[in-house]
Amino acid sequence: MENNTSEILRVSHLKKYFPVPAGMLHAVDDISFAIDNGKTLGVVGESGCGKSTMGRAILRLHEPTSGEVYFQGKDVLSLDKKGMKELRRDMQIVFQDPYASLNPRMTVSEAIAAPLLVQKIYNRKNKADIEKRVKEIMNMVGLANRLINTYPHELDGGRRQRIGIARALALNPKFIVCDEPVSALDVSIQAQILNLMADLQEDLGLTYLFITHDLSVVKYVSDDILVMYLGQMVEKAPSDKLFKKPMHPYTQALLSAIPIPDPDLPMNRITMKGELSSPINPGIGCRFAKRCPYAADSCSQQEMVLTEEEPGHFVTCQRVQRGEI
Amino acid sequence: MEENSTPKEVVQEKKQRSLWDEAWRRFKKNKTAMAGLVYLSILVIVAITTTVIDWVTKNQVYKNYIIKQDLLHRLKGPSAQHIFGQDEFGRDIFLRMLWGTRYSLFMGALAIIFALIIGGFLGALSGYYGKRVDAIIMRCMDILLAIPSMLLATAIVAALGTSLVNVLIAIGIAYIPTFARTVRASVLTVKDRDFIEAARAIGCDDSEIIFKYIVMNALAPIIVQATLGLAGAILSIAGLSFLGLGIQPPTPEWGAMLSNARTYIRDAWHVTVMPGLGIMLTILSLNLMGDGLRDALDPKLKN
Amino acid sequence: MSELLLEIKDLSIIYSTEDGLVKALNNASLQLHKGESLGLVGETGAGKTTLARGIMRLIPNPPGKIVGGEIFYEGKDLLKLKDKDMRKLRGQQISMIFQDPMTSLNPVMTAGDQIREVILAHNPGMSKKEGRKQAEDMLEMVGINASRYDNYPHQFSGGMKQRVVIAIALACNPSLLIADEPTTALDVTIQAQVLEMIHDLKEKNNTAMLLITHDLGVVAQNCDSVAIIYAGEIVEYGTLRQVYKKILHPYTEGLFGSVPSLDTTSKRLNAIDGMMPDPTQLPKGCKFADRCKYAEKRCQERNPELIELADGHKVRCIRYEHEGR
Numbered sequence: 001m002e003n004n005t006s007e008i009l010r011v012s013h014l015k016k017y018f019p020v021p022a023g024m025l026h027a028v029d030d031i032s033f034a035i036d037n038g039k040t041l042g043v044v045g046e047s048g049c050g051k052s053t054m055g056r057a058i059l060r061l062h063e064p065t066s067g068e069v070y071f072q073g074k075d076v077l078s079l080d081k082k083g084m085k086e087l088r089r090d091m092q093i094v095f096q097d098p099y100a101s102l103n104p105r106m107t108v109s110e111a112i113a114a115p116l117l118v119q120k121i122y123n124r125k126n127k128a129d130i131e132k133r134v135k136e137i138m139n140m141v142g143l144a145n146r147l148i149n150t151y152p153h154e155l156d157g158g159r160r161q162r163i164g165i166a167r168a169l170a171l172n173p174k175f176i177v178c179d180e181p182v183s184a185l186d187v188s189i190q191a192q193i194l195n196l197m198a199d200l201q202e203d204l205g206l207t208y209l210f211i212t213h214d215l216s217v218v219k220y221v222s223d224d225i226l227v228m229y230l231g232q233m234v235e236k237a238p239s240d241k242l243f244k245k246p247m248h249p250y251t252q253a254l255l256s257a258i259p260i261p262d263p264d265l266p267m268n269r270i271t272m273k274g275e276l277s278s279p280i281n282p283g284i285g286c287r288f289a290k291r292c293p294y295a296a297d298s299c300s301q302q303e304m305v306l307t308e309e310e311p312g313h314f315v316t317c318q319r320v321q322r323g324e325i
Numbered sequence: 326m327e328e329n330s331t332p333k334e335v336v337q338e339k340k341q342r343s344l345w346d347e348a349w350r351r352f353k354k355n356k357t358a359m360a361g362l363v364y365l366s367i368l369v370i371v372a373i374t375t376t377v378i379d380w381v382t383k384n385q386v387y388k389n390y391i392i393k394q395d396l397l398h399r400l401k402g403p404s405a406q407h408i409f410g411q412d413e414f415g416r417d418i419f420l421r422m423l424w425g426t427r428y429s430l431f432m433g434a435l436a437i438i439f440a441l442i443i444g445g446f447l448g449a450l451s452g453y454y455g456k457r458v459d460a461i462i463m464r465c466m467d468i469l470l471a472i473p474s475m476l477l478a479t480a481i482v483a484a485l486g487t488s489l490v491n492v493l494i495a496i497g498i499a500y501i502p503t504f505a506r507t508v509r510a511s512v513l514t515v516k517d518r519d520f521i522e523a524a525r526a527i528g529c530d531d532s533e534i535i536f537k538y539i540v541m542n543a544l545a546p547i548i549v550q551a552t553l554g555l556a557g558a559i560l561s562i563a564g565l566s567f568l569g570l571g572i573q574p575p576t577p578e579w580g581a582m583l584s585n586a587r588t589y590i591r592d593a594w595h596v597t598v599m600p601g602l603g604i605m606l607t608i609l610s611l612n613l614m615g616d617g618l619r620d621a622l623d624p625k626l627k628n
Numbered sequence: 629m630s631e632l633l634l635e636i637k638d639l640s641i642i643y644s645t646e647d648g649l650v651k652a653l654n655n656a657s658l659q660l661h662k663g664e665s666l667g668l669v670g671e672t673g674a675g676k677t678t679l680a681r682g683i684m685r686l687i688p689n690p691p692g693k694i695v696g697g698e699i700f701y702e703g704k705d706l707l708k709l710k711d712k713d714m715r716k717l718r719g720q721q722i723s724m725i726f727q728d729p730m731t732s733l734n735p736v737m738t739a740g741d742q743i744r745e746v747i748l749a750h751n752p753g754m755s756k757k758e759g760r761k762q763a764e765d766m767l768e769m770v771g772i773n774a775s776r777y778d779n780y781p782h783q784f785s786g787g788m789k790q791r792v793v794i795a796i797a798l799a800c801n802p803s804l805l806i807a808d809e810p811t812t813a814l815d816v817t818i819q820a821q822v823l824e825m826i827h828d829l830k831e832k833n834n835t836a837m838l839l840i841t842h843d844l845g846v847v848a849q850n851c852d853s854v855a856i857i858y859a860g861e862i863v864e865y866g867t868l869r870q871v872y873k874k875i876l877h878p879y880t881e882g883l884f885g886s887v888p889s890l891d892t893t894s895k896r897l898n899a900i901d902g903m904m905p906d907p908t909q910l911p912k913g914c915k916f917a918d919r920c921k922y923a924e925k926r927c928q929e930r931n932p933e934l935i936e937l938a939d940g941h942k943v944r945c946i947r948y949e950h951e952g953r
Contacts, residue, residue: 046815047786061522085528093526101519104344105541115527151344156903157672167523186671187842191886191899198895213815220888220897243890257820259845261887263868266849269820 008175008207009058010034014067016050016057023281027053028064029231032306035224037174040201040208042222042239044215044254050231050279051211052096055177058209059091060084071175089119092168096180098160102152108163109134109148115170133170141166142196158189162196169200175207182217194221215258219243224312227251230279230287232304237313247315249325250288286318294325348545351621358617361610368607372427390417391424392575400593410595412586418599421577425600428578429607432493433558437551439497444504445540445547451505452512453535463509466502474499478561482570492571496561500554507550511543518542545622549615556611563604579604633836634660634683634804639697641675641682644690648908652678654860655697657934662803663834667847667868669883670857673904676840679857680806683838684724685714701804720750723797725790727809732793733781739792740767740777746799766795770825787818794826801833808840823850844887848872856880859904859915862934866941876943878920914946922947 016028027050035041043051057064060076069076071091079087095101102111112134116122122130135145141162152160161181168176178197182190194217200206212218218225218239225242227235227250235248246252253270270293277290285300286292292299296319304316319325352358379387395415403410409419451462469477481495515521516539524538563580565571572578574585579600586596641653653675660666670676681687683699685706699706701722706714718724726732734742743763748754754762764774770791781789790810797805807826811819827850830837839851847854847868854871856864856879864877875881885898902919905911911918917927927946934944937951 046817056522059526061525081530085530088526088528093523095519095523097519101523103520103524103538103542114524114529118528118533153344158903164523167527171527187844187883187886188671188900189903191888191897192901194888195897195899215816216888216890219890253817257816258890259820259823259843259849260890261844261848261872261884263848263872269824 006037007034008037008072009209010068010070011058012068014054014057014069015065016053016062017065020280025280026050026231026282027279028057029282031067031226031228031233033224033226033233033236035175035207035209037207038201038205039223040210040221042218042225043209043211043228044213044218044225045228046213046254048230048279049228051213051228052179054228055093055179055209055211059088059093059177061093085119089171090174091177092171092173092175093177093179094161094164094168094181097184098157098164099152099184101164102160104152107149107151108138108143108155111152111163112137112166112170115167119171121171137166137170140169140200142192156189157185158192161185161189161193165193165196165200169204172204173206175209178208178210180212181210183212183214190217197221215255227254230277230282232287233306233316234288235313235315235317236306237310237315241310241313245313247309247313247320248288248317249292249294286316294319296324348618348621352617355617355620357613358620361613361617364606364610365614368426368430371423372430375424376427387424390420391577392416400589400596402593402595409599410593412582412596413589418582418595421582422579422600422603425577425579425582425603428572428576429559429562429580429604432489432562433496433555436493436496436558436562437500437555439493440500440554441504441547441551443497444501445508447501448505448508448510449512449535449540452509453516453531453539459509462505466505469498470502470506474557475561475564478565479568479570482565487570487573489572492562492565495565496558499561500558503554504547504550507546508540508543511546512539515539515542546619548622549619552611552615552618556608556615559611560604560608630662630664632659633662633664633702634658634838635698635700636679636683637698637700639679639682639699640695641678641687641692642695643692645908650907651910652692652860652907653682655934656857656860656862658838658855658862658865660804660836660838662836663830664853665830665837665839665851667851667854668838668840668857669842669844669847669854671842671904673907674857675860676857677808678860680724680808680838680840683806684718684722685709686724719746719802720800721802722804722806723800723802725793725797725805725807725810727812730786730789730813733789735781738778738780739772739784740764740779742792743767743795743799746796750800763795763799766799767792769798769829770795771821787814787822790814790818790822791825794822794829798829798833798835801835803835805830805835805837806840807837809842810839811846812841812843819846826850844872844883856883859910860907861915861931861944862942863916863944864942865934866939870939870941874941876937876941876948877916877945878922879916882919914944 011034012032014028014031018025018027031054033041043054045051053062056062058069064077071087074087076087106114109131113130116130116133117124122133134148138145138148143159143162143166147155147159152163181197182193185193198221201208208221210218210221222239225237225239226233227248229250235242235246235251242251243255246255256270277287284303286304289295289299299318302318306314306316307321308314309320315321393416395411398411398415399413401407401411401415407417407419409422412418412421447462447466451459477499478495481498482491485491485494521534521538524534562571563583566578566580567584569584572581574581582600583597583604586600590597636656636658638655638657639653640655643650643652656679658666668676668679678687682694683706687694694707701717709717740760740763743766744759747762748759760777764777767774767777772788772791781792784792810826811822814822823846829835839847841847851868853867855862856871856877858879864871864880871880875884882898882900886900888897900919905915905918911928913928913931917923920927932944932946932949934942935949936942937948
């Protein structure tokens with residue numbers, strides 16, 4: 001019997017660079033974290049900060065440039081093809097766009113059965129058993145059995161996303177990378193899917209890496225939150241701590257930008273200067289410095305280090321580390 | 326609530342149709358394309374029937390009617406007995422055209438299938454793996470493409486000698502680059518979609534991804550290309566035969582018939598017009614059908 | 629309350645599609661005063677964009693058609709206006725910002741020239757040089773350096789492009805701005821900047837705004853009144869405070885319940901079950917009855933009217949009909 005709070009995934013110094021004509025694009029730059037079994041780590045950041053690339057690099061859908069990924073103690077990056085295929089039973093992914101992530105030529109049952117057949121859990125000829133299992137999974141994610149032979153294009157976004165979740169669940173994984181699973185959905189459907197994912201986590205003891213740009217969603221789903229900016233992690237803390245006391249100026253600006261649906265709570269925005277700079281050949285130092293209201297000269301000259309300022313609360317801001325802000 | 330959900334469910338059931346069903350529904354609405362399809366279906370039936378007749382009668386019909394000469398009635402115009410008239414050897418043009426259907430149709434189809442398999446395979450490799458594989462394959466295709474297809478086919482037949490198989494190979498080779506390019510382009514548009522990544526995440530290997538996910542989704546443009554390519558191939562076969570490099574007389578191939586008849590064009594119009602019309606209508610039907618297929622299958626599927 | 633600028637009365641718009649007749653908008657009535665901001669909140673397919681396009685008379689016909697109602701703009705019925713006069717009004721007095729800044733700019737024309745084009749079109753006789761100067765002023769106003777006048781759209785980032793779009797929309801100093809999800813495609817921090825900018829410009833020019841969005845937070849921070857739209861019908865309509873502080877309609881309640889709140893620790897959202905009815909098969913009774921937790925039998929039988937309560941707060945729900953004045 002495994003200990004309930006044991007660590008399931010450890011990522012250290014993960015890097016993913018893409019060569020582009022202008023140089024080297026540092027999509028993911030030196031990210032380290034660990035997730036405990038049954039917990040959710042939320043990853044937030046704005047578009048282009050490398051959060052999706054990181055999720056895919058962990059699953060080796062993009063081969064990482066360097067770093068280490070340990071899943072249940074196993075070194076993921078050293079596995080061969082066969083070992084990796086086996087590991088995929090335990091590690092799955094749910095995509096953002098339920099329109100693009102389903103094969104338009106496959107019916108609901110074919111899409112859900114595909115992982116079972118690919119992993120040879122069922123024999124192709126054993127139609128009755130496959131159908132039974134497919135229906136079981138469909139029930140689990142709240143898809144009516146009558147939809148079993150429909151094609152994705154006949155269904156709405158919410159149902160398609162349920163298929164995407166069903167496909168990920170088919171192999172009984174332990175860990176799921178959720179790459180913006182609700183961003184493309186309407187508010188009321190988003191709530192349904194978030195509830196479903198919370199229920200599944202509880203019932204099946206799943207561990208999530210939940211990637212999103214929506215801070216209210218990330219607060220709602222996560223135990224811990226990692227904030228990314230231009231490929232680097234800037235802050236990591238337990239969810240409530242991060243929202244109560246954001247330390248990094250970027251996190252502060254991000255939190256202040258959330259429009260709150262209450263007319264009595266006027267926003268107290270910290271406006272940032274400018275926009276995201278380029279992650280191509282970024283050089284050393286804090287990548288947020290160019291937009292940071294507290295930036296000092298030293299910020300762009302020293303290499304960033306992640307330090308634990310309070311128990312469980314990590315931050316890379318040098319000025320915070322020096323106690324200046 | 327319950328009462329209300331029943332009619333909705335019925336709607337759901339009724340709407341269950343695959344993308345192919347929907348394409349067919351759209352295709353049916355296109356009248357010209359349907360006309361093309363009907364005409365081609367008739368040709369296919371004729372081609373099969375004549376082949377069966379030859380097989381059952383051990384070529385007796387062929388010997389007694391199709392290549393049997395009747396020199397007394399050479400170049401006679403259309404009549405009740407010979408509705409398309411008679412050719413320079415007094416043979417019935419209508420029957421000869423019926424018998425000739427299979428050469429154009431089947432050989433065209435074989436040539437296209439040949440081109441499709443090889444070209445498709447090369448295109449899929451090229452699109453999926455990219456980089457160096459892509460560069461090598463596509464440059465070879467460019468070289469082939471630089472030579473006009475008719476000229477290339479002529480050269481191949483000239484080099485290999487005239488025979489049915491050689492004509493087929495020649496035309497097939499000439500069409501390989503077209504298919505390689507079409508398949509490569511469709512693979513490129515499909516391969517970066519999320520569902521390919523999803524397939525990789527469940528552990529599919531490259532060949533499964535290429536054939537089950539990519540090719541299945543790239544089929545639409547390939548089908549369209551194949552239909553239009555068939556028209557070109559039929560024309561090429563007729564063209565080669567016309568030049569005397571393809572099917573040899575007295576085999577009743579349309580292009581060969583046209584070629585033989587052209588000497589008499591001043592004396593008897595029907596000898597050239599009939600096979601010419603046959604070729605033209607077939608090509609037209611294939612093109613109409615190809616256009617219809619493109620409209621029915623191409624993007625804007627749903628969403 | 630200041631002068632009435634726009635009054636929409638019982639506007640109905642249909643689309644005829646392959647699958648049948650879509651009643652996209654049914655008897656919508658709205659009022660907008662000079663300088664006021666009205667938020668129109670609804671989900672995909674609710675008819676928000678149809679309403680906006682209806683006001684601009686930009687419904688593509690076929691398949692769309694305005695089948696009933698009146699739109700009064702400063703007392704003139706827009707639906708009776710000649711095409712030529714309508715064109716003059718569009719842009720000169722009513723401007724529209726579309727959701728996607730990437731596709732609403734002309735890629736082969738510099739950003740500055742696109743602004744100048746609008747200025748020149750509405751100021752016949754103005755010289756090109758003068759037009760350029762005004763366009764440069766507009767760029768500065770939306771926070772873009774005038775030196776970027778000669779840059780092409782692809783040289784701008786997403787947020788910058790949306791600023792250019794806004795500059796174009798405001799170039800002729802309109803009295804009504806229709807903004808259709810102006811910030812949905814943008815990151816939160818950029819969204820905050822853009823909304824703040826729109827707000828400032830509006831104040832300066834006393835522009836009225838119809839802000840279309842699915843984000844209740846954006847409305848709370850930017851609007852004076854709110855209309856909630858569901859399945860082509862306005863279901864709740866009132867001042868910001870009325871709607872946010874005294875929620876009447878069950879759908880509005882569901883929408884608020886669906887947004888993960890930043891200060892609760894609950895692990896479940898109060899999601900709305902089900903989904904919006906098929907627009908080709910709208911139910912006879914209340915459109916929301918199927919998903920409503922308060923639904924009674926009579927809700928299925930008859931569609932309730934939009935009734936006005938004593939304080940001017942309007943709601944379309946059978947439970948309040950006896951309270952109407």
